[in-house]
Structure formats: C-alpha cells, structure tokens
Amino acid sequence: MSRPTIAAVARAAGVSVASVSRVLNGLPATEEMAERVQRAVAELGYVPDSRARSLKVGRTFQLTLAVADVGNPVYVTMMRAVEEVVSAAGYRLVVTTTGPDVVDEVALVRGMARGYADGLVISPLRVDDDLIKSIQECDVPVVVAGNVPARAGVDTVRANSPKGMLLAVEHLLTTQRHKVAFVNGPVDTVPGTARSKGFTDAMKANSLNPVAQVEADDFTFAAGREAGRRLLDQLGLETTQPSAEGARAPGGEASSPSSFPAAGGGGIDAVIAANDLLAVGVMHELAARGLRVPDDVAVIGMDDSELAEQSFPPLTSVNLGSAERGRRAAELLLARIEDDTRTPRRIVVQPSLSVRRSS
Amino acid sequence: MSRPTIAAVARAAGVSVASVSRVLNGLPATEEMAERVQRAVAELGYVPDSRARSLKVGRTFQLTLAVADVGNPVYVTMMRAVEEVVSAAGYRLVVTTTGPDVVDEVALVRGMARGYADGLVISPLRVDDDLIKSIQECDVPVVVAGNVPARAGVDTVRANSPKGMLLAVEHLLTTQRHKVAFVNGPVDTVPGTARSKGFTDAMKANSLNPVAQVEADDFTFAAGREAGRRLLDQLGLETTQPSAEGARAPGGEASSPSSFPAAGGGGIDAVIAANDLLAVGVMHELAARGLRVPDDVAVIGMDDSELAEQSFPPLTSVNLGSAERGRRAAELLLARIEDDTRTPRRIVVQPSLSVRRSS
C-alpha cells in the first residue's frame, strides 16, 4: 500500500481536496471542517508530497550549501552558521560537496536549474569564466562565499586575507620574529592567490623579505606535511631523529633548551600557513625534525577553525570570520530570494587574530 | 523570462513534447528529430525540472545522509565513502545534520515521507522506540549506520566496539600499562553504552580493574577536555603549571625525564577515550597538568579519524571501520532500493588498531 494522497484524505474525511489543502495550509475553515480533516490526516498518516507541492508553488523551501571539501574544518564552522540562519527562516539546508575541480562546481551550479533548491551558497575553490557565467545565468539565487570579480555582479561575502596576513606578520614582528617562511595552498585557487599576494604585501609593508615560500598541492593536512618537508629540505635542515623513533613533541626537549628563537630553525623563526590544516601539517614536520614550536619556530595558521584549538600546541590563527561569512552569506541569500532585483552586495568581513601557544 | 519548459522546446523545434522527452531520454528517434530537438534545447538552454520529473516517475535520484554532528571527523570519513558509492550509481548525495536530539532524528525520518530522496542513511546518536518506529514506517528505504535492535528488522551496518575495546586494552597490556582510565561519551547514546560495556568487559577479560571512569557531556573536543579535567581532579592531580603560562607539550620536559610510566600519572598510566575528539581533549588536559603523552600516560582514541593523525602526538586509535561502514551502508541502501522485499541484513565490520605515538 502506497503513500496516501490528499485525495485519499479528502475521501476519508468526506470533503473536497481543496478543503484538505486549505486546512493543512492554515487557511480559514470552520471548526468542524478542520477537525474532520485533522482526524483523517492522523488516521491515514498523511504527509504531503514536497515534490508535487514545490512543482505547484515553485519553491522547495530547501537551500543548498556547496563546499569543496567536507574534511576542511573551516567549512564546518561556516556550515553551522548557515544552517542556523536558514533554518530559522524555515528552510531546510542540504549540503553537497563539489570536490576541488572547477568543472564540478560549474556542473553543480548548472544543475541547480533543475530546481533542487530555492537558492545556493557556494564557496568555490577555483573560479573561472565558466563558473561566473553559470552563476550569472543560474535561475535560482546564488551567493558566493569567496572572492569573485565585482564585474560578475553577484552577491558575495568574502574574507580579507591581505588584512589577515598583515595581522599575522605584525604579530610575528611584535614577538621578535623576522625570518618568516610562507606555506601556501595551490596558487591556482582563489584563496591561494589572495593569500600569496597578501603575504608578500604584508611583508613588504613591514620591510621584511620572505625567507622561503612553498606551495602545497592542496589545502589538506597531508599536503601541508609534504610542503613542510620541502620547505625544510630547501632550508638545509636534515631530519635529526631516526625515522624509526619518529617525531618528537613540538615543545619537546630536542635541541638546547635555552636556545633563543631561530637557534635551531635553520634560517627561519616563523612560518605562516595559508590554512589551519596546512599549518598543522607543517607543525608535524617541524616536530619530526626536532624543531620546537614555538621555541624554535612560531607557526601561524589561517581560518581559526576548530582544529586550531584542538591542535598541539594550540595554533595561533588568523580568524577570517568563517562563521560570520556563513551567516552573512545566508542572510544575503534569503534577502535575494525575497527580492531578486536588489543590487548585488559585496560584503567583506574583517579578520582578527586568535593568539594561541604556537607563537 | 522564466525557465523554458519542455513545451517551449517542442514549440521551438516544431515537434511534440513527447518527442522532446523521448530524445532527451535516449529513446529511439530519427536522426533529424534528434538533431532538431538538440538544437532547440541548446538554443533555449533548457534543463528539465527535476521536481516535475520525479513527481511523474516517482524517484528523485537523490539519497540523503543524516549525521548528528558535522564537526565530528568520523563522519567525514563516512561521508566520503557513502558519496563515492552512491555517485557511482548515478545518485546525488545530500547531507543533512540532525543535531544530538532524538526528536530531531525522528522528525527527519518522518520528513522523508515528503519524498525528498529515494533513500536515507542515518547514523543516529540516540535511539528510542519512536525512532525505530519511524524508520519501520518510513516509505523510503532507510539503512542505519549504527546499532539498533535486531527486532527492528531494518538494514544496519555497525561497528564492533567491544572487540575494538579489547584491541585497545590488550595493546595497553602489551606495552605494560595496567592502570587505565576510561573517558566515555554520554551514556544515553548508542555508542556511549556500547563502549561503556565494551570497556568493562574488555577489562574484566584481562582481569584488570578500571582506575577511573568519567562521562563527557558530548562527543566533542570541549567535552573531552572538561571530562579530562574531572578525571584528573578526581585522581588528585593538581595543575602543575600556573594557568597564565598555560599548558606544556604532552611530550615536554615537565616532571623527571627518566620517569617510568605511571611515575607522574597520579595513579593512571593510560586512558582510553570513546572517541578521537574526546581523546584529543583529554590529551590537552594532560598537557595542562604537565603530564607527558605517552611517557606518563598513554592515550587511545576510537574512530581512527583524520584527527588521529593530525593530533600531536599522533593518536593511537581503534579503527572502527567508518569508511567501510559508509561503503557497506550505501551498498545496502542501493540494494534495497533495487528490491524492497529482501530480508534485512545486519552487517558488522571488524575493528583494527592503528598504533601511533600516543601509546
């Protein structure tokens, strides 16, 4: 026996389908009518079919959040924020993951035309003209949590990486660190380029020269660890521990306990990573070479995700406002659903620094 | 101008809607017909409406995965596995989060009757009769990634926590640790009770007495840290560091460097946590009190999530097979969608131990 339809309910209650629909949607009806319908609904266990409903009314009351990698803790922060505001507005949030490829992002945006949801928040890792075009042509509202050119004419809310980089560099200066290396993510990504530029600018602004700079293959822990390996190799730092024993604690007793910053750092006394995951990867590699964090080298991450407090030592991280970005993006989306003619807004949320023990 | 419908395409191509639908679905048609339709489709940028389609054909080609907490890294492992299987089968995966409350889980399952998706994989934290009933009555296939009673008669794939606990305890014995404490999650959750029982049984089987046992409020990092605090307080361990300076590294130089296990552990030389997040929380608290991991106390987590390798020191963790559980759950779901009459299967996947440096 299949699901009861509204017609079955109408029959059971001895009324018309229109009446059933009306009481279910809270439109005026007599006491008796309401009661008969309620009873029939309860009896049959009727639940309206959202597909039919949304076909008719043209809305699904679902919103989609698309992220590149569910394993990146910055997205869980953002996800939580988005969830909170959209569910308060009576929408269901569904999350889908696109993977790192731009073509998959484009496919996803195009797919929204099938009517899966009433709106989309997308946080794209890579952006090209196809993606922008697909967003512009998309017939459901889209807001981008990230950086796309202003000429795209879409609602965006993005972080201020350059400012964030400035905070990081200045913090290092205040704590007497001058020899800083940078571990970036893939430079063909939007955050990758932004943070690269932000880093060089911030260094320049403080008349510092980067000691070294490497690019990870990905914004992941494994890539960070690998990039850290390349970085330290490049600086001529041999692994001090036999690999059998593995790494020592970052704050451990390796090298001289009284050593001043930079004593064992092989030419660096700080590294900034484009991402918390990368930062943690780097910390592991530092530890594997017997370098202490923060004693020998300070490490600063970006995103200030949950991972930053969970890592050891807890990671100083640039808070790029992922929660606020999520919240604002969701609000923008709701506003645009309300009124599609409003002129696109470009919100940028300001960073702050969460100082923890890694610096 | 709104989205073009199939009727618009038919008009533009000068053919009937049936023909358009047919070529779009790959049914036989003449060369010329196919070409005319394709052209019109391309010209108008037509994309079929999935709501209308699924209303008619009765399938959405979407599958839902519901998890309690997106911040728990064990779910990202599972999510990845599920995603892989279902997308290979031509389904879209959407993820929703239920929160820790059982009533929200019930609401979600009931809501599936609205036809959001063709099937559901749910990993419930708490299970009660309402939830079981809702799953049984659900008119779309549901598979549970977790433990529900056999009498429920639903497809399940679950972990073998008792066996996992055995692995953990035996590993500790092999490494000469006998004074072990247990940090559990909330005992009113399914994993909470399973792991509690698993722990006591495993200890008994090795004729060990637990030194202490605490229950965290939640399966989160913060709750783990707090539970660790209670545990160590209970053992009479004062914080050795002034709070201003904060914690030391778990492998740091606090207490005598030559100390043998248990030297500074205040009556314990190992703690098993029900979860990687809890384990990491406990490690932080240990560090805050100047206890070294693994020198003073070994720590073992469960789930072997990405966090286990990211933590410092890397966490020895019981691999409860979350990836395989995800994969099997997805396969079960696909099979049941194929044939709803098959008798429910109850798969249990076996654990293994990932030994890392925390033990």
Next chain:
DNA sequence: GTCGTCTGTGTAAACGATTACAAGAACGAT
C-alpha cells in the same frame, strides 16, 4: 421579502515532466 455582502466549500485548471495509446507513414509481401 429582496438584495447585497460575506464566508465557506467544491470543481477544475494549472505546475512540468513521462508515457500509454493511437494514428500515420513507409515498405515489403502477397
């Protein structure tokens, strides 16, 4: 008593696709 609201209910037409069925065209066999 008649007329004009006003309310509540029912009938039927959408929404945008798929698909059963019928009808026409083409073609070979008789």
Next chain:
DNA sequence: ATCGTTCTTGTAATCGTTTACACAGACGAC
C-alpha cells in the same frame, strides 16, 4: 493493388499538490 508489419510521431492522461473561480447558504440592511 491490398494488406499487414514496423517504425516514428503526436495526443492526452497522469503524477499530487495548490488555487482561481464559481457557487451556495447565512446574514444584515433596506
């Protein structure tokens, strides 16, 4: 030439809702 296949295409019904419209009864005002 006629008939029967086969193949392609079109017409219209259908999925389960919502909602515009019509309609009937109640009610107050004149």
